[in-house]
Amino acid sequence: MIQPKNGMCGALRWTVGALLAMGLSLSSVAQAVGASATGTKTKKPVAAKVAESKKKSTAKVLAKAPKKAVVAAAPKAAAKKTVVARQRDAKKSVAQNKASSARAVKLAKGAKVQRLARTDNRNKAALRTASTKGHSNTRHEMAAVSVVRMPLEPRVSTAERLGLRASHDALDLSSSVALVVDQETSEVLFSKNDTAVLPIASLTKLMTGLVIADANLPLDEQITISEEDAAVYRNSRLAVGTTLSRSELMHLSLMSSENRAANALGRTFPGGMEQFVRLMNAKARELGMRDTRYVEPTGLSSMNQSSARDLATLVTVAYERPILRDLSTSPSHQLDLGQRTLQFNNSNRLVRNPEWEIGLQKTGYISAAGRCLVMQAKVAGRQLIMVFLDSAGKLSRVQDAERVRRWVEAQSIQQYFVRPQG
Numbered sequence: 004m005i006q007p008k009n010g011m012c013g014a015l016r017w018t019v020g021a022l023l024a025m026g027l028s029l030s031s032v033a034q035a036v037g038a039s040a041t042g043t044k045t046k047k048p049v050a051a052k053v054a055e056s057k058k059k060s061t062a063k064v065l066a067k068a069p070k071k072a073v074v075a076a077a078p079k080a081a082a083k084k085t086v087v088a089r090q091r092d093a094k095k096s097v098a099q100n101k102a103s104s105a106r107a108v109k110l111a112k113g114a115k116v117q118r119l120a121r122t123d124n125r126n127k128a129a130l131r132t133a134s135t136k137g138h139s140n141t142r143h144e145m146a147a148v149s150v151v152r153m154p155l156e157p158r159v160s161t162a163e164r165l166g167l168r169a170s171h172d173a174l175d176l177s178s179s180v181a182l183v184v185d186q187e188t189s190e191v192l193f194s195k196n197d198t199a200v201l202p203i204a205s206l207t208k209l210m211t212g213l214v215i216a217d218a219n220l221p222l223d224e225q226i227t228i229s230e231e232d233a234a235v236y237r238n239s240r241l242a243v244g245t246t247l248s249r250s251e252l253m254h255l256s257l258m259s260s261e262n263r264a265a266n267a268l269g270r271t272f273p274g275g276m277e278q279f280v281r282l283m284n285a286k287a288r289e290l291g292m293r294d295t296r297y298v299e300p301t302g303l304s305s306m307n308q309s310s311a312r313d314l315a316t317l318v319t320v321a322y323e324r325p326i327l328r329d330l331s332t333s334p335s336h337q338l339d340l341g342q343r344t345l346q347f348n349n350s351n352r353l354v355r356n357p358e359w360e361i362g363l364q365k366t367g368y369i370s371a372a373g374r375c376l377v378m379q380a381k382v383a384g385r386q387l388i389m390v391f392l393d394s395a396g397k398l399s400r401v402q403d404a405e406r407v408r409r410w411v412e413a414q415s416i417q418q419y420f421v422r423p424q425g
Contacts, residue, residue, distance in 0.1 A: 160373040161201050161305070162393035170196060174406050177399035179373070180392035182311035183407055186319060186379065187386055192414075193407065197311040200294045201392055204367030204375050205260040206314060207302030209321050212257050212331075214282050215249070215268055216324045222250035226271050228263055235301060236262035240345055251338070257331040259347040260366060262301045269300035276300075290316055305371035311390040314377050318388050322363045322379045331363050351376065353401060359408075362386075366400075376400040382408050383415035 160179075162168060167179035172195045174181075180201065183193040191197075227246045233239070241247075241255075241263045252268050255261035272279040280297055287295040292313035298306045309317075321327045332354050338345040350366040353359045360381040367375035373393035380387055389407060394400035 158370050160393050161371050162196075162199065162373060165199070167196050167199060167393065168395065174403075174410055176391070176403045176406060177396060178391040178394040178403050180311050180390070181403065181407075182315055182388075182390040183411070184315050184388045185385055186322075186388050192387070192411065194311075197390075198294075199392075200308050200310050202305040202369065202372035203302065203307055203309045203314065203392070204369045204372035205262075205302040206309070206365050206367040206375050206377055207297060207300065207307045208256050208260060208265050208367075209317055209327070209331075209365045209377070210283050210286065210297065211265050211268060211300040212253055212327050213317070213321050213324065214279065214286055215253060215272075216326055217286070218272070218282075220249060220272075222248060222253070224249045226252055226267050228267055229270070231270060232263040232266045235266045236303065239263045245340065247338070251336075253326070254330045254333065254336055255338075255347055257327065257365065258333045258336060258349050260350050261347070262303060265301045266299075287313070287317075290320055292316055302367055302372075303369060305369060311392060314390045314392075315388045318363060318377050318379055318390070328363045331365055332361055351378075351401075353378075353404060374400045376404065378404065380408075383412045385411065385415075387411065 160168075162179035170179070172181070172193075174193065176195065179196060180199055181193060181195040182191070182197040184191055225246050226249055228241050228243055230243055232241075233243050239262060241261060247255075247264075249268065249271075252261075252264040256265040256268065269276050269279040272282075276299075279300060283297040283300065284295075287297070287309075292309065294308070294310035295313045295317075296306070296308055298304050333349060334355050335346060335348045338347065349355070351361075351364045354361055354364060362379040362381070364376070364378045364380075373395060374391075374397065375393070376389070376391045378389045380389065389404060391400045391403050394403060396402075
């Protein structure tokens with residue numbers, strides 16, 4: 004039998020040992036120890052301390068385990084977050100690109116709409132005129148008005164496209180076509196591609212003036228520039244609503260090649276524009292101008308065509324009308340429009356050159372026709388008709404006229420000193 008130890012401590016140890024030997028649980032031992040230790044300060048049993056220590060260790064292990072898992076999972080989470088951020092940035096970039104493309108398309112469409120609007124504005128005047136005459140605004144009529152609109156002129160002239168600019172001549176002229184005729188004897192002094200049929204640009208206005216002059220219409224009749232006239236040509240100083248006499252419109256048309264003025268002359272002619280153009284072509288046939296055709300009175304259309312020989316005939320006949328001689332060779336003209344005064348100058352600088360004696364002239368230009376010039380001038384005592392078509396440079400037609408004048412003068416001097424033999 005186990006012997007108890009001395010004192011209280013020995014008794015407690017003996018009791019615990021006895022109880023454990025009997026197979027009792029630690030809780031029973033604790034209760035027995037508590038019962039035997041009444042009235043004294045108790046201490047935790049060793050077994051309890053061991054259990055508590057194990058519990059704390061387990062808690063520490065459990066507390067550390069999740070942290071290790073979090074630490075281990077942190078790089079994976081960061082990597083996943085980076086991938087998601089990249090995907091989000093890529094989607095954002097795609098969205099921005101789509102937005103930029105949409106804006107570009109919208110701007111392009113807007114520019115196209117503006118171009119179409121500018122083009123369609125040219126038809127407004129004609130549409131309003133048709134509506135005032137009682138015509139219905141049907142699609143058929145709108146299509147008909149569109150046909151009347153002048154076609155866009157090509158940048159390459161017709162003569163250049165035909166290869167005429169490559170042809171050479173004795174005077175080394177810049178014009179693709181040239182013709183010099185003695186007005187009194189009809190002798191051809193110089194010719195170059197004189198039978199080629201080409202657009203004649205504003206040389207058309209010479210026939211416009213001839214038809215007006217032969218119609219014997221009142222020259223003091225007041226004519227107002229309309230929207231229809233403005234639609235034909237936008238770059239004009241004659242604003243819509245400007246009222247001028249028929250004589251003033253002829254003056255500006257022949258001297259400064261004013262397109263709105265020429266269109267107003269045809270529009271207000273008795274019978275209208277269609278009748279006026281019909282008379283232009285009838286006059287050409289009457290004069291034997293077989294290569295000539297007109298579709299409108301300004302020359303803006305490349306379908307107005309003629310040859311140098313036909314134009315020489317036209318200049319000869321037009322020279323017989325004093326009004327056409329005076330108006331076409333006028334150096335300048337001022338228009339008093341009330342609040343402002345407009346100065347118009349002659350489109351042919353040679354009329355202001357004292358070395359020239361010009362009786363009638365007309366200039367012209369569109370892309371399809373090049374620079375054109377017809378004149379009646381007195382050179383070396385001879386009345387000459389000069390025609391220059393499709394001159395390449397802005398000043399080249401004038402330079403060609405100067406070459407011809409010097410050449411004719413040189414020929415006259417040579418003939419004066421060379422006497423017949425025998």
